[in-house]
Every structure is written in C-alpha cells, then in structure tokens.
Amino acid sequence: MTDIKQALSWARERLKDACERPQFEAELLLAYHLDRERTYLLLHPDGVVPDKEGFEALIERRAAHQPYEYIVGEASFYDIHLHVEPGVLIPRPETELLIDKTVEIIKREGITQIAEIGVGSGAVSVVLARKFPNLKIIATDICEAPLKVAAVNIDRYGVGEQVTLRRCNLIDDVSEDIELVVSNPPYIADDCALEANVADHEPKEALFGGRVGDELLKRIITDVKARGIRWLACEMGYDQKAPIEAFVNEVGVQSVRFYKDLAGHDRGFVVDFGIEGK
Ligand SMILES: C[S@@+](CC[C@H](N)C(=O)[O-])C[C@H]1O[C@@H](n2cnc3c(N)ncnc32)[C@H](O)[C@@H]1O
Numbered sequence: 001m002t003d004i005k006q007a008l009s010w011a012r013e014r015l016k017d018a019c020e021r022p023q024f025e026a027e028l029l030l031a032y033h034l035d036r037e038r039t040y041l042l043l044h045p046d047g048v049v050p051d052k053e054g055f056e057a058l059i060e061r062r063a064a065h066q067p068y069e070y071i072v073g074e075a076s077f078y079d080i081h082l083h084v085e086p087g088v089l090i091p092r093p094e095t096e097l098l099i100d101k102t103v104e105i106i107k108r109e110g111i112t113q114i115a116e117i118g119v120g121s122g123a124v125s126v127v128l129a130r131k132f133p134n135l136k137i138i139a140t141d142i143c144e145a146p147l148k149v150a151a152v153n154i155d156r157y158g159v160g161e162q163v164t165l166r167r168c169n170l171i172d173d174v175s176e177d178i179e180l181v182v183s184n185p186p187y188i189a190d191d192c193a194l195e196a197n198v199a200d201h202e203p204k205e206a207l208f209g210g211r212v213g214d215e216l217l218k219r220i221i222t223d224v225k226a227r228g229i230r231w232l233a234c235e236m237g238y239d240q241k242a243p244i245e246a247f248v249n250e251v252g253v254q255s256v257r258f259y260k261d262l263a264g265h266d267r268g269f270v271v272d273f274g275i276e277g278k
Pocket residue numbers: 088089090091092095117118119120121122123124140141142143146168169170184185186205206207
C-alpha cells in the first residue's frame with residue numbers, strides 16, 4: 001500500500017529530469033489522480049493512494065516529456081479552462097496580450113464581425129465571444145483536430161451562436177463582411193530546435209511557419225489587405241519585428257503598432273490598413 005508521502009517522493013524523483021519543478025508537478029498530478037485539491041495532499045500525507053499503477057502511468061507520461069496539460073486534458077487561459085488534447089496547441093500566456101490588443105480595437109471601433117485564423121483550442125475566439133456577447137466570429141483552421149477541440153470549448157462556454165468554425169486555409173472560405181482579423185499563426189522557423197515537450201508532442205502545423213518562420217504571417221498580411229479588411233492583430237516571434245515592419249511598409253498600411261510581452265520581447269502587432277479610398 002502506498003501513502004501520499006511515498007507516492008510524492010517517488011514521483012518527484014521520477015520527474016526530476018523531465019521538468020523544472022518536479023515536486024510541484026508531482027503534487028499536481030497526484031491531486032488530479034485523487035480528484036482532490038493540492039492542499040489535500042499537504043494535510044493528509046498518510047492518506048492512501050488508490051490505483052497506484054494508474055498514478056505511476058500518469059507520472060511516466062510526464063517523465064517522457066508529455067505536457068502536463070495533455071495528461072490532464074485541461075489548460076488555463078485568460079479567465080477560462082480549455083479542454084486540450086494532442087493535436088492542438090496548448091494556449092500560451094503571451095497570447096492573452098493578443099486578446100487585450102484586439103479588445104481595445106473592437107471596443108473603440110464598435111466592431112461586430114471578425115475572423116480568427118488558426119483557432120486551435122478556441123482560446124482566442126472563446127474569450128473574445130465571452131467579452132462581447134454581440135460579436136460574431138468566423139474561426140478557421142487548416143487541421144481537423146483543432147476544429148474538434150475548439151467545438152468542445154465553444155460548447156463548454158455556450159458561445160456556439162457567436163463562433164462559427166470553418167476548415168480552410170487562412171480566410172480563403174470566409175466571404176462574410178469582416179472588420180478585423182486576429183491570428184496567432186505558426187511563426188517558428190522550420191529548423192528551430194525546440195524543447196522536447198514542445199517538439200515531440202505539440203502539432204507541427206501549429207508551430208512552424210516556414211523556412212524563415214514569418215512566411216505565413218506575411219501571407220496573412222497580404223490576404224487581409226487584399227480583402228479590404230481594415231484591422232489585423234497578430235502574434236509573432238520575438239525576432240520578427242524588423243522583417244514584418246519592412247514588409248507592411250512595402251505592402252502599404254495606414255499604421256502599424258508593435259507590442260511587447262511581459263518579458264519585454266517583441267511579441268505582436270496591430271495593423272490599420274485604413275479605409276479604402278482614403
Ligand atoms: C499557434 S496555433 C494557435 C492556436 C490558438 N489560436 C491559440 O492561440 O492558442 C496556430 C493554429 O493555426 C492553424 N493553422 C496553421 N496553418 C494554417 C492555415 N494556413 N490556415 C488556417 N489555420 C492554420 C494550426 O492548425 C493551429 O491550430
């Protein structure tokens with residue numbers, strides 16, 4: 001029979017090469033296994049751990065670098081908890097800034113219809129739909145797995161009337177009158193070396209943007225301008241400001257503003273293409 005103290009000690013040891021905070025992750029996974037809060041473990045060190053093999057299997061998955069969020073099937077993002085599974089990107093905290101930038105424009109301009117390119121888990125579209133109950137969003141993705149997961153999250157938060165999912169490349173099949181496009185597209189260079197928990201487990205289609213990395217971002221800029229859509233808000237890589245700035249100036253825009261993440265790295269931009277004819 002294994003008690004909580006023994007289980008944690010074994011798990012911490014097993015995880016020490018796989019993650020930065022082995023004690024913390026061991027506690028999180030044991031709390032998940034027991035369907036209890038983490039504090040329960042601290043208050044009941046002698047409590048029995050049922051289904052020891054089941055717990056060990058969870059720890060072995062993490063020891064093999066599988067992301068914690070895939071193991072428990074959940075990720076916290078902004079003010080919601082999203083279902084996630086392999087095949088869909090785990091939403092990142094920096095993408096919360098993309099939402100804040102988009103919210104500013106939607107509010108200021110009174111926007112009611114937008115598109116999201118690359119919906120993934122639905123993180124961006126679900127948060128925006130919850131913030132603006134009158135907002136309509138067409139959310140696209142090129143892959144089937146994210147669209148299925150996004151549908152689960154849209155249903156979980158009851159925003160199905162507002163968010164329409166569509167499988168297509170970029171906004172190719174979006175014929176609606178769109179005022180703004182938001183996107184956190186794949187923007188990593190194909191040959192970039194990533195940590196094992198990302199490279200071996202998260203979908204390549206969500207990470208890699210081409211040989212240089214910014215190819216898809218540039219396609220989005222060109223497509224949005226060609227469609228006569230005024231606003232574009234995108235996340236980008238920390239080293240992509242110079243090429244994107246040069247590109248938007250070449251394409252011709254009314255203004256472009258770059259923003260930084262909380263670590264002080266360049267992280268995204270908002271383009272105003274201006275109103276046609278002005
Ligand atoms: C970095 S993930 C972003 C997911 C989610 N929006 C988020 O912020 O967590 C990029 C998403 O874009 C999708 N994608 C990649 N290429 C695409 C394309 N050409 N058109 C539409 N979606 C694409 C991927 O399948 C993936 O779900």
